[in-house]
Amino acid sequence: MNKTSMRSPEPGGRQSPPQTDQAPADPTRDIAYDILVSVLERRRSLDAVLDRAPATVPARDRAAAHRLAAMVLRRLGTLDAVLRPLLARPPPPPVRLVLLLGAAQLLFLQTPAHAAVGTSVELVRRRRLAPFAGLVNAVLRRVAAQGEASLAGLDQALLDMPGWLWSSLSTVFGEDAARRIADGIRQEAPLDLTLRRAAAAPEGAVRLPTGTMRLPAGTRVADLAGYARVDTGGTFWVQDVAAALPVMLLDPQPGERIADLCAAPGGKTAQLVDAGAEVIALDRDRSRLQRVRENLDRLAMQADLVEADALSWRPPALLDAVLLDAPCSATGTARRHPEVLHTRASADLPAFAQGQARLIEAASTMLRPGGRLLYAVCSMQPEEAEAQLAVAHRAGLRHVPFEAAELAMLPEALTAEGCLRTHPGLWPEHGGMDGFFAARFVRT
Numbered sequence: 001m002n003k004t005s006m007r008s009p010e011p012g013g014r015q016s017p018p019q020t021d022q023a024p025a026d027p028t029r030d031i032a033y034d035i036l037v038s039v040l041e042r043r044r045s046l047d048a049v050l051d052r053a054p055a056t057v058p059a060r061d062r063a064a065a066h067r068l069a070a071m072v073l074r075r076l077g078t079l080d081a082v083l084r085p086l087l088a089r090p091p092p093p094p095v096r097l098v099l100l101l102g103a104a105q106l107l108f109l110q111t112p113a114h115a116a117v118g119t120s121v122e123l124v125r126r127r128r129l130a131p132f133a134g135l136v137n138a139v140l141r142r143v144a145a146q147g148e149a150s151l152a153g154l155d156q157a158l159l160d161m162p163g164w165l166w167s168s169l170s171t172v173f174g175e176d177a178a179r180r181i182a183d184g185i186r187q188e189a190p191l192d193l194t195l196r197r198a199a200a201a202p203e204g205a206v207r208l209p210t211g212t213m214r215l216p217a218g219t220r221v222a223d224l225a226g227y228a229r230v231d232t233g234g235t236f237w238v239q240d241v242a243a244a245l246p247v248m249l250l251d252p253q254p255g256e257r258i259a260d261l262c263a264a265p266g267g268k269t270a271q272l273v274d275a276g277a278e279v280i281a282l283d284r285d286r287s288r289l290q291r292v293r294e295n296l297d298r299l300a301m302q303a304d305l306v307e308a309d310a311l312s313w314r315p316p317a318l319l320d321a322v323l324l325d326a327p328c329s330a331t332g333t334a335r336r337h338p339e340v341l342h343t344r345a346s347a348d349l350p351a352f353a354q355g356q357a358r359l360i361e362a363a364s365t366m367l368r369p370g371g372r373l374l375y376a377v378c379s380m381q382p383e384e385a386e387a388q389l390a391v392a393h394r395a396g397l398r399h400v401p402f403e404a405a406e407l408a409m410l411p412e413a414l415t416a417e418g419c420l421r422t423h424p425g426l427w428p429e430h431g432g433m434d435g436f437f438a439a440r441f442v443r444t
């Protein structure tokens, strides 16, 4: 196979263009490139980078940049494996990013070849890497010519998942399920909405067996009728089908006093309020708590918002229930937030598990005898899930397993110990779901 050779960049060739408030020349690809740099080199979140894009960039370009960068992050191992045989030696990191963006458009986003190749050549020039324009052009033309054949013989499930996550998932779920999870993560996630009680579903939405309404990937939520109704408040909010399960399993009753200890951005708070509970929504991050306020305002819902650290906060009176949706590695959200595949490592797990244990201990002191704790994490890792059952026991909490009848719509998510465990390999016929773990306890 012919390999395309490279010349060295000109002095200063690796600098990024200066940041300005002006809209970039090709916002989709420029922003997608910046996202990749920030995620892969600085372990930042995709949304945080997108939030920094100039306000002049239209929503449609932001959405396209998000989709393109997310596709590269989801398919990075496969894309590298396609490009490697076409290169005489590893290209400088910025050139690799341009090639990844171009190849993702060609292989996974159905961008016409002339557009994907041409815009990639322009992008490498704008990044002051003009000496590599010929290389980018030649390599991407080869990818375009090979098309689907580029992927033949590649074990994409293994290539696209970090090794540590693959071994952890194979141990927990078995190799077949790990493969189904990898397949689920590689799909673009649909838009899931939780409807408020008795509200009408937005047009075109499909009702999933657990009640969540689902619309195709790429649907813009703000365009849907009912998003910001002024008379009654919005009729729905965005929340993955799996993220809606913990509150369903807590089964909040009207008038119950319930604290949502890690509330922002407020999807589960809204479910608790919608059920008629008296809700205290707590978050230690002021700007994130502000998002809870905005979301509840849009829905015309009331809760007591408290900016505090759940480790030291105590309620004015003991509570009927606590929802602890604890901070975690978030591996369960990899299909919606594919950066977690690159920003997380197994070395992060002990610190997360320790933080969760301290929050469980704090939560146990807030409950009246007989009060319920619903512990949840959007993680698939056992350190953050089953391992916390022993912590809860030591803190004076009794595990109350979920019953088969409570998960009759999703029996495959009920574990032998009576916990909830979902993952992106479940419900492939409906479009999958995020990974979540939940367990229920009662204060003895």
Ligand SMILES: C[S@@+](CC[C@H](N)C(=O)[O-])C[C@H]1O[C@@H](n2cnc3c(N)ncnc32)[C@H](O)[C@@H]1O
Pocket: 243, 261, 262, 263, 264, 265, 266, 267, 268, 269, 282, 283, 284, 285, 288, 308, 309, 310, 311, 325, 326, 327, 328
């Ligand atoms: C997993 S998110 C919660 C998602 C939320 N429950 C929902 O459904 O929309 C974690 C949140 O916990 C907050 N948090 C983390 N540690 C905390 C602590 N010790 N006290 C209060 N909030 C905390 C973070 O600021 C973050 O907003």
